[in-house]
Amino acid sequence: MRRQTSRLARPLLALLLSTQLTGCLFYMNHELPPNTVFGGPREGGSGAHVAENSKLKPYLLAGLLPYPFFPTKNMLPPPRSGQHLTNVEIETTFNAFDTFVWVIPGFFYGYYVFAPRHAKVRGNYVQGERRVVPAQGGATRTSSLR
């Protein structure tokens, strides 16, 4: 009986790890406020201003599991009434700090204890609200990337 449990446990563990591996490996979902426009020619005008935010996102086991309390959602605050957020650009990287942290704690095995990565988001707040007319036949599906 114990042997059978052991036989079952191994494939279950492998399945669990595979699922986790395909789901959480240093994944960064770049979720921004509604009606954000990405990239494009720089919009200007009076009152326009560029905002930038950079955040650390640490992971356990080489990116397998993100540590809680380090969200990278909505790194830029929603635009105030009478504004819209445009020209958004995103950068993710292991910067010098991340790589240093990856190496030093226990040399290369530190990577499996605390592996941080940085996300940087830059956007342009422009005066004037953006009117949005929902597209006909728009997807009601949930994105597979979320």
Place this chain on the structure above:
Amino acid sequence: MMRTRLLALALVVPALGAGCFTVNHQYAGEKLLTNAAGLDRPTRVVRHFSEHDRQFFWLHGGVPTGKPLNSLQMAADQAGPHPGVVNLVVKDGQDLADILITHVPCVLSLLCGTWSAWAEGDVVEYTGSAPKMSRGTPLPSTTR
């Protein structure tokens, strides 16, 4: 002696590794790429897409090869002749293939590694008379 070497390696690798596996999601063209459900004028969805791209890097991501990863450019390419993409979701990271390549033949990413970027959204076209394509001149009202 061994400890000194390890310490030296630990100090050198971060210096070499600054900016490892960097992904820049940037776009400077004329397509409208948004996470909103539509554009500023009536549109219809032409098709849905979900794209994935992978890039190979040497030395813990410090030396990139080939075309840089860029989910926004991927989305713009998907738009083709159409004005833009709505319901856009962008993401980067490592999937199972990336992690296997990075950790096994690339020896825990020390020698090399791969990183991935994804983009998903709906390509749209304007309905009715085709207006001049614009990045949405601010209008007085909103349907947010």
